[in-house]
Amino acid sequence: MTKKDIAENNIKQIEGLVLLKDLDNSFIIELKYATKDNFLKKVMYPVPVCAIRRETGEKLVKANKIFKERGYTIKVWDAYRPMHVQREFYEACPDSPYVAKPPENPIASGFRPRHNNGMAVDITLVDENGKELEMPSGFDDFTEKAKVSSNNMTEEARKNVNYLHEVMSSVGFRTYENEWWHFVDGVEEPTPYLDIPLEIFTL
């Protein structure tokens, strides 16, 4: 989707972020941090808004098309995450491989691709009945079970996670060894971290 397409389709774009559903409305979007079903057991997002950097979203759309050829769909658990939420995560879980450390102020000082610039996603796959495929662990299971290289998984989970990673890598995402569900855009020139509240997308 080009900038012209975005303008013609009247897609809201804020600081390079767009709503994922505006790029492709066939994703299953179940944002865990808009519910209490997450590692903090607390609603962290006031609204269930799934925003993503446009170019990263376009890669995810490509991946979704490939999965659909086999009857699967991507379920999105998280995408763009405002920096103030990342800080709360880090306070609860400091110096852990499961939560990225927020950069020192100013927040634009760091440029690694991740949730805070809309360049990372937490996802799984569902089948034609909307049932999640078996994977090595549940979401935000902050244990060794979540490791991509863990031996502690069934053959079915191994097959599914390998397939998920193979397709995501083929469209330009990088995987993260400690969390099988976390993928970052593999581009070399990531953009600044953002702290745009999700509510802005609902205005």
Ligand SMILES: C[C@@H](N)C(=O)N[C@H](C)C(=O)O
């Ligand atoms: C908190 C977890 N879902 C996650 O996204 N972890 C990565 C490492 C992050 O905080 O960027």
Ligand SMILES: [Zn+2]
């Ligand atoms: Zn993640």
